[in-house]
Amino acid sequence: xxxxxxxxxxxxxxxxxxxxxxxxxxxxxxxxxxxxxxxxxxxxxxxxxxxxxxxxxxxxxxxxxxxxxxxxxxxxxxxxxxxxxxxxxxxxxxxxxxxxxxxxxxxxxxxxxxxxxxxxxxxxxxxxxxxxxxxxxxxxxxxxxxxxxxxxxxxxxxxxxxxxxxxxxxxxxxxxxxxxxxxxxxxxxxxxxxxxxxxxxxxxxxxxxxxxxxxxxxxxxxxxxxxxxxxxxxxxxxxxxxxxxxxxxxxxxxxxxxxxxxxxxxxxxxxxxxxxxxxxxxxxxxxxxxxxxxxxxxxxxxxxxxxxxxxxxxxxxxxxxxxxxxxxxxxxxxxxxxxxxxxxxxxxxxxxxxxxxxxxxxxxxxxxxxxxxxxxxxxxxxxxxxxxxxxxxxxxxxxxxxxxxxxxxxxxxxxxxxxxxxxxxxxxxxxxxxxxxxxxxxxxxxxxxxxxxxxxxxxxxxxxxxxxxxxxxxxxxxxxxxxxxxxxxxxxxxxxxxxxxxxxxxxxxxxxxxxxxxxxxxxxxxxxxxxxxxxxxxxxxxxxxxxxxxxxxxxxxxxxxxxxxxxxxxxxxxxxxxxxxxxxxxxxxxxxxxxxxxxxxxxxxxxxxxxxxxxxxxxxxxxxxxxxxxxxxxxxxxxxxxxxxxxxxxxxxxxxxxxxxxxxxxxxxxxxxxxxxxxxxxxxxxxxxxxxxxxxxxxxxxxxxxxxxxxxxxxxxxxxxxxxxxxx
Amino acid sequence: xxxxxxxxxxxxxxxxxxxxxxxxxxxxxxxxxxxxxxxxxxxxxxxxxxxxxxxxxxxxxxxxxxxxxxxxxxxxxxxxxxxxxxxxxxxxxxxxxxxxxxxxxxxxxxxxxxxxxxxxxxxxxxxxxxxxxxxxxxxxxxxxxxxxxxxxxxxxxxxxxxxxxxxxxxxxxxxxxxxxxxxxxxxxxxxxxxxxxxxxxxxxx
Numbered sequence: 001x002x003x004x005x006x007x008x009x010x011x012x013x014x015x016x017x018x019x020x021x022x023x024x025x026x027x028x029x030x031x032x033x034x035x036x037x038x039x040x041x042x043x044x045x046x047x048x049x050x051x052x053x054x055x056x057x058x059x060x061x062x063x064x065x066x067x068x069x070x071x072x073x074x075x076x077x078x079x080x081x082x083x084x085x086x087x088x089x090x091x092x093x094x095x096x097x098x099x100x101x102x103x104x105x106x107x108x109x110x111x112x113x114x115x116x117x118x119x120x121x122x123x124x125x126x127x128x129x130x131x132x133x134x135x136x137x138x139x140x141x142x143x144x145x146x147x148x149x150x151x152x153x154x155x156x157x158x159x160x161x162x163x164x165x166x167x168x169x170x171x172x173x174x175x176x177x178x179x180x181x182x183x184x185x186x187x188x189x190x191x192x193x194x195x196x197x198x199x200x201x202x203x204x205x206x207x208x209x210x211x212x213x214x215x216x217x218x219x220x221x222x223x224x225x226x227x228x229x230x231x232x233x234x235x236x237x238x239x240x241x242x243x244x245x246x247x248x249x250x251x252x253x254x255x256x257x258x259x260x261x262x263x264x265x266x267x268x269x270x271x272x273x274x275x276x277x278x279x280x281x282x283x284x285x286x287x288x289x290x291x292x293x294x295x296x297x298x299x300x301x302x303x304x305x306x307x308x309x310x311x312x313x314x315x316x317x318x319x320x321x322x323x324x325x326x327x328x329x330x331x332x333x334x335x336x337x338x339x340x341x342x343x344x345x346x347x348x349x350x351x352x353x354x355x356x357x358x359x360x361x362x363x364x365x366x367x368x369x370x371x372x373x374x375x376x377x378x379x380x381x382x383x384x385x386x387x388x389x390x391x392x393x394x395x396x397x398x399x400x401x402x403x404x405x406x407x408x409x410x411x412x413x414x415x416x417x418x419x420x421x422x423x424x425x426x427x428x429x430x431x432x433x434x435x436x437x438x439x440x441x442x443x444x445x446x447x448x449x450x451x452x453x454x455x456x457x458x459x460x461x462x463x464x465x466x467x468x469x470x471x472x473x474x475x476x477x478x479x480x481x482x483x484x485x486x487x488x489x490x491x492x493x494x495x496x497x498x499x500x501x502x503x504x505x506x507x508x509x510x511x512x513x514x515x516x517x518x519x520x521x522x523x524x525x526x527x528x529x530x531x532x533x534x535x536x537x538x539x540x541x542x543x544x545x546x547x548x549x550x551x552x553x554x555x556x557x558x559x560x561x562x563x564x565x566x567x568x569x570x571x572x573x574x575x576x577x578x579x580x581x582x583x584x585x586x587x588x589x590x591x592x593x594x595x596x597x598x599x600x601x602x603x604x605x606x607x608x609x610x611x612x613x614x615x616x617x618x619x620x621x622x623x624x625x626x627x628x629x630x631x632x633x634x635x636x637x638x639x640x641x642x643x644x645x646x647x648x649x650x651x652x653x654x655x656x657x658x659x660x661x662x663x664x665x666x667x668x669x670x671x672x673x674x675x676x677x678x679x680x681x682x683x684x685x686x687x688x689x690x691x692x693x694x695x696x697x698x699x700x701x702x703x704x705x706x707x708x709x710x711x712x713x714x715x716x717x718x719x720x721x722x723x724x725x726x727x728x
Numbered sequence: 729x730x731x732x733x734x735x736x737x738x739x740x741x742x743x744x745x746x747x748x749x750x751x752x753x754x755x756x757x758x759x760x761x762x763x764x765x766x767x768x769x770x771x772x773x774x775x776x777x778x779x780x781x782x783x784x785x786x787x788x789x790x791x792x793x794x795x796x797x798x799x800x801x802x803x804x805x806x807x808x809x810x811x812x813x814x815x816x817x818x819x820x821x822x823x824x825x826x827x828x829x830x831x832x833x834x835x836x837x838x839x840x841x842x843x844x845x846x847x848x849x850x851x852x853x854x855x856x857x858x859x860x861x862x863x864x865x866x867x868x869x870x871x872x873x874x875x876x877x878x879x880x881x882x883x884x885x886x887x888x889x890x891x892x893x894x895x896x897x898x899x900x901x902x903x904x905x906x907x908x909x910x911x912x913x914x915x916x917x918x919x920x921x922x923x924x925x926x927x928x929x930x931x932x933x
Contacts (some may be wrong), residue, residue: 242897287901696894699918702769706916717755
C-alpha cells in the first residue's frame with residue numbers, strides 16, 4: 001500500500017524524492033481526512049446552533065433579538081349585560097417565564113365608549129386596588145414604585161379605545177394579574193342589540209410630521225401623532241408564529257326583555273338559556289386568539305321589542321337617567337330625495353387580504369343601489385389618492401361600469417393618508433343645492449394614529465355633507481369610526497366578516513335612502529338638568545336616540561320632538577317611571593367627557609377649559625381618561641436591591657385577515673425563524689395557542705462514537721505503519 | 729526499493745528513520761487521545777450522575793439548591809425515573825452544552841414539571857436518554873422535584889421534529905412533560921432532528 005511509485009522522470013536526479021518524504025506526502029491526504037473529519041463535526045454543530053447563543057444552547061428568542069423574553073399573557077373577559085348597559089371585568093395574567101425580574105408593557109384595546117373605573121393588581125394572595133390620579137402624578141407614583149422594587153401596575157389611556165398596562169417587578173416564574181373593569185352602553189339599531197369587545201390593537205399608520213415646506217392650508221406645525229411610540233407594539237407575523245395571547249370569555253346577558261336570537265358573527269359561541277330574559281354565553285372553543293373583535297348581537301322575541309327604555313341610578317346625592325327611544329319608522333317613505341354620494345375606499349396596506357375584498361364588495365353593492373336621479377363619485381386612497389371622475393357624475397350605466405372596473409382593479413398597499421381624501425370627499429361644489437342629499441360613504445379599517453386631525457377636518461369642513469363610516473375587517477378602529485360618524489352627522493356600520501357584507505351594506509343603504517329623523521329636541525319639565533348630548537343628532541331609520549342626564553331627582557317629564565321625513569313627531573316620557581339600572585352615572589360622565597373632548601377639537605371650548613372639565617369629571621367619577629390614569633402599588637418591596645429589572649413590550653397578534661407583508665413589508669432579517677407549529681385559520685378562531693416562538697430544542701448528541709471510531713482507525717493505521725517500518 | 733533510495737548517504741539513515749516513525753507515532757497518539765475522549769464522555773455522564781444523586785439528596789434534605797461539585801455552574805432541579813426500565817437520572821437546570829454533558833437538562837423558559845404548561849427535559853441520545861427509544865405509550869414517568877413534590881406522568885405519544893420547529897408551547901393548557909433527545913438514536917453525526925416523548929400528568933402536585 002505504501003510502495004513507491006516509479007519516478008516519472010528517472011533520469012533526473014533532482015526529480016527523485018526521498019522515500020520518507022514520499023511517505024509523508026502520501027500521509028498528507030490521510031491527515032487532511034483526519035482534519036476534515038474533526039472539522040466536519042464543527043460546521044455541523046455551527047449550523048445547528050445558528051439560532052442559539054454562544055454557549056450552544058437553545059432557545060426562546062424574539063424577533064429583533066430582544067434581550068429578554070416577554071412575559072406571556074392570558075386574558076379573561078367576564079361581561080354582565082344589564083338592559084342598556086354592560087359591565088366588563090378584563091383579567092390579564094402576566095406570566096414571567098424567565099429567570100429575570102421583568103417589567104411588561106401591554107397595549108390593548110377596549111370599546112371606544114368604555115368608562116374604565118377600576119383596576120386591581122393581584123400579586124400572590126394580595127389584591128391592590130388602584131387609585132385614579134392625574135396622568136403625570138400616576139406615572140411618577142408608578143416609576144417610584146418600580147425603582148423601589150415594588151410590584152406596581154399603571155393603566156393609561158392612549159386613545160379612548162386604546163390603553164396600555166405596565167406591570168413592574170414581576171418575579172422570575174411568577175404570574176401577576178391585572179384586572180380592569182369598565183361600564184359600557186349597549187348599542188342598538190333596527191331592533192338588533194350589539195355588544196363589542198375588541199381584543200387586539202391593530203397596527204396603525206401614523207402620518208409623518210409635516211415637511212418643512214408644507215403648503216397645506218393652516219399647516220399644523222406639530223407632529224400629527226405626537227404619541228406614535230406609545231400606540232405601537234411589536235406584532236407577530238402569523239406566517240411565522242402561531243397566535244398568542246389566548247382569551248376566554250363569559251357573558252351573562254340579562255336583556256330586560258324576552259330574548260329572540262342571540263348570535264355572534266365573529267366567534268363560535270355556546271348559548272345557555274338561563275331564563276326567558278337571560279342567557280349565558282361562552283366561547284365554543286374555550287379560548288380564542290386575541291386577534292379580532294368579538295361581537296355579540298341579540299334581538300327581542302317577536303312582539304317583545306321595547307321602543308322606549310328609561311333607566312335611573314342613584315349616584316352621590318343625585319340621580320342619573322338614561323333614555324333610549326326609537327322613533328317610529330314611517331310607513332310609506334316620501335318620494336325618494338335625489339342624492340349625491342361620494343364613495344371613499346381605503347386601499348392601504350392594512351386593508352390587504354380579506355378586508356380589501358369586503359370593502360370592494362361593499363362598494364359595489366352601494367353602486368348598484370344608486371337611482372337614476374342620483375349622482376356619484378369614487379375616491380380611493382392609500383398614501384396617495386385618486387378621484388375617479390373630476391366631479392359628480394350621473395349614475396348611468398356608462399359611469400357605473402367605469403366605477404366598477406376601477407374598484408375591481410384596486411390593490412391594497414402603501415400607507416394610510418386619510419386626511420386629504422376625506423377633505424376631497426367633503427369638498428362641496430354646489431352647497432346651494434339643498435334639495436339633494438349629499439352623502440359620503442367612507443369604507444376603511446381606520447388603522448391610523450392621527451384621529452384628532454381627521455375629527456377637526458370633519459367638524460370644520462362637513463358643510464351639508466353627511467358622513468357614513470363603514471368599518472371593515474376584524475379589528476377596526478371603533479373610536480375613529482363612531483366619532484367621525486357622529487361629527488359627520490351620519491352613522492357607523494361595522495362589517496366584520498365577508499358574509500356580513502351584503503346584509504350590513506343593505507341596512508346602511510336603507511338608512512341612506514330613508515328620511516332621517518331631524519330637528520330633534522329634548523325638553524325636561526324640571527329645571528337644572530345636565531343632559532348629554534347637548535345637541536341631539538339626526539337619526540337614521542331604526543336608530544334609537546340615547547340621552548343621559550343628571551338631575552337631583554328623577555321626576556317630571558321628558559318631551560322629545562322632531563320631524564320624521566317632514567312630518568312632526570313627539571313623545572312624552574315620565575321620568576319617575578324609570579326602572580333601576582346600573583352604571584348609568586358612569587356612562588353619563590363618560591359621555592360628558594367625550595363631549596368635552598369633541599368641543600376641544602372643534603373649538604367649542606378652549607383647550608384649558610375642556611381639560612379642566614374633563615379632569616373634574618374624571619376624578620369625581622374615578623374614570624380613566626386622556627388626563628387621568630389608574631395606578632396600583634404594592635406596599636412592600638420585593639425585588640432584591642441590585643437585581644436588574646428588564647423591560648419589554650408584549651407582542652400582539654396581527655388582526656385576523658390582515659396580510660403581514662402588505663402592512664410591514666417583507667422581512668429579510670428573519671428567514672431562519674421557525675415556521676409556525678400550526679396553520680392559522682382566518683375564518684374560525686384558533687383554539688390552540690402557541691408560544692410567541694416554540695421551544696427550540698438543544699443539541700442532544702455527543703460525538704463520542706465518531707471519536708471512538710476515528711481513534712480506533714488512527715490507532716490501527718499507526719500500528720500498521722510501525723509494523724511495516726519494523727519489517728523494512 | 730528503487731534506485732533513488734540507494735543514493736541515500738549514511739548520515740541520512742537515522743534522520744530518515746525518525747521522520748518515518750513520526751506519522752506512525754502521531755497516528756497512535758491521536759488515536760489514543762480520541763479513544764480516551766470518547767471513553768470520557770459516557771464515563772463523565774455516569775460519574776456525574778453519582779455526584780448529582782448525592783447533591784440532589786442533599787437538596788431534598790436541606791431544601792436549598794446544592795451544586796453537585798464546587799465549581800459546577802448548574803444545580804440539580806429534579807429526578808426523573810422510568811420505573812419500567814428501572815432507570816432514573818438527576819435533571820439539571822438549563823440545557824447548555826455543559827449541563828447536558830452531565831445529565832438531562834430542564835430547558836429554559838418551560839415551567840417546572842407538574843406545573844400548568846409544558847415542561848421540557850432534554851438529554852443526550854447516547855447517554856441518559858438513549859432509554860427514550862425503549863419507552864412506550866402508557867409507560868409511567870416519575871418526577872421528584874427539588875421542592876420534594878412528586879408528579880407522575882404517563883407517556884401519550886412520540887414524535888420526531890426538527891429542533892427549531894418543535895411546536896412545543898410552554899404555556900399550552902394542561903400539565904405536560906416532554907422529553908427530547910437527538911434522532912435517530914443510533915446516528916453517529918449530530919443532526920437537526922429530535923425525538924420527543926410526550927407525557928401528561930396523571931397526578932397533580
